[in-house]
Amino acid sequence: MSPASLILTLVTLQRLGELVLSRHNTSRLLARGAVEVGAGHYPLIVSVHAGWLIALWIWGRGQDVNLAAIAAYLALQGMRVWVLASLGPRWTTRIIVLPGEPLTLSGPYRYFSHPNYAVVVAEIALLPLALHLPALAVIFTLLNLAVLAIRVRAETRALRMLGGPRTSAP
Known part of the structure; x- marks a missing residue:
């Protein structure tokens, strides 16, 4: 197996593991009375x-790996x-809000509102660059930014609509 394939x-x-975790957390949140918002853009x-x-x-x-980028x-x-540790059981790949639950302001959320999205933007650009695929980095960064513009507005x-209290604990 090549390093790139690994x-x-x-x-x-x-x-795939994150999808399993997300599904688990989503089910538990919905069972507690949470609601999904903005599901239309999820696909x-x-x-x-x-x-x-x-x-x-x-x-x-089959590409060589750029060690600095990887x-x-x-x-x-x-x-x-x-991010995952800060949100704990509230982390999902969907927008799931639990009415009355305080917003998380601990961990990276102390410093900015959407740290998970910042990580994903960087990952989508860096991994293709690590595999010497700059065109893929540009194409998927632009596609991701377009989808994130929709998602961040919905979130x-x-x-705001729920207006939960702010707290420093997840």
Whole structure:
């Protein structure tokens, strides 16, 4: 197995694991009375992410690996873990809001509103660059930014609409 194929296998497994975690957390939140907001754009997000992985597998699996870019990508995984730990059972890939629940302001959320999206934007650009695929980095960064523009507006509206109290604990 080439180093690029190993990296893509690990990233694919990570993404599949996150989908399992998201589904679990979503079910538990909905059972507690949470509601999903902005579900209409969710297939677009799935399409962009699936397309990104498929394109990386098609054009990247035999590529040499740029060590600086893959090191930066690996460093982002620390930020990803920080986001997941900060949100705990509230982390999902969907916009799920629990009325009356305070907003999370701990971890990276102390510093900016959407740290998970910042990680994803960087990942979508860096992994293709790590595999010497700059065109894929540009194409999927632009597609991701377009979908995130829709998502962040929907999420911001949902959080404002519910107006939960702010807290420093998840």
